[in-house]
Amino acid sequence: MRLPRSVRDADVAGKTVLVRADLNVPLEDGRVADDTRIRASLPTLELLLENGAAEVRVCSHLGRPKTDEDRARYAIAPVAARLAELLPDGRIRVLENTRFDPGETQNDEGYARELAAGCNVYVNDAFGSAHRAHSSTEAVAHLLPAYAGLLLLDELEHLGRLLGDVERPFVLVAGGAKVEDKVGVLQHLGGRADTVLVGGKMAEELRDDNPLGFPVELPVDVVAAAAFAADAETQVVPYDAVPAGWRGLDIGPATATRFGEIVRGARTIFWNGPMGVFEWPRFAAGTNAVARAVADADAYSVVGGGDSVRAVNEAGLAGEVSWVSTGGGASLELLEGRELPGVAAIPC
Ligand code: 3PG
Ligand code: MG
Secondary structure, three states, rough: OOOOOEHHHHHOOEEEEEEEOOOOOOEOOOOOOHHHHHHHHHHHHHHHHHHHOOEEEEEEEOOOOOOHHHHHHHHOOHHHHHHHHOOOOEEEEEEOOHHHOOOHOOOOOHHHHHHHHHOOEEOOOHHHOOOOOOOOHHHHHHOOOOOHHHHHHHHHHHHHHHHHHHHHHHHHEOOOOOOOHHHHHHHHHHOOOEEEEEEOOOHHHHHHHOOOOOOOOOOOEEEOOOOOOOOOOOEEHHHHOOOOOOOEEOOOOHHHHHHHHHHHOOOOEEOOOOOOOOOOHHHHHHHHHHHHHHHHOOOEEEEHHHHHHHHHHHHOHHOOOOOOOOHHHHHHHHHHOOHHHHHHHHOO
């Protein structure tokens, strides 16, 4: 795989460095619920500080803000506060959520110029956003000397292993809510995996209409809830017996057992996306079962995506997984064999 040039080779002494990190972390009650991505961005920031950068401007998107009210909900402040706790240094400055500027997702050059203004070097360490051709990940890389951060490089190396000759069976587990992002990508990945297990919201959509062109294993039972609420009344039912007006919020125990067996038998695993609304403990069993199975397997195992990573961390299993990726969609697209725009924009 083509590796972009490393931040280790950048001369940053006395310079102002713009760093695009992926600090798109889950929030709860206005606080950072999982700081994995913030921690993962520290090595590059520390390297820049050690190498004498005069100022390090960190930028990231947070969430998918659309309305004016979203500006309060997705303000970067809680993320900046957590970063300042982890790495207190007066030379670090965190810019506001890049997606508050309408130009960002258009890969607008005007917004890229604003970001680049006053900076001498650009470092992209946002692996999780490298599949987005946005101003802060793509356009800006053409305006400043651009380098890859340490996390971005690490991710490319670890995920790249899944693109080579993998040990089989290779099991792919997919779930989560960003269905529209994933179906197309899964389509291309299917040929590489021996078995594809699908849970969560995506399973419902694939059951109605599987456009993938290969079979996937879908849940046989679900934990159905009378309402979309943490304390809703629940029953375990076969997938096709969800009472009218109820909805499946987790895979059921029979599915969890079956998925667990398949995962335990794998030699290579890639898992992206939770099996249900695991943030609510009563709907977390399926996701936790998958996390446990991934950890138990004697396999090269990679977990990607903010929610699955959070599940692995909360279960205390991160140390038993070969590589915990900070990328969700980015890791899927990389595994699909696509060039990531945020990587392609950095010279070798
Ligand atoms: C992610 O969480 O997958 C990345 O931060 C990218 O976010 P996005 O899917 O909203 O572009
Ligand atoms: Mg994503």
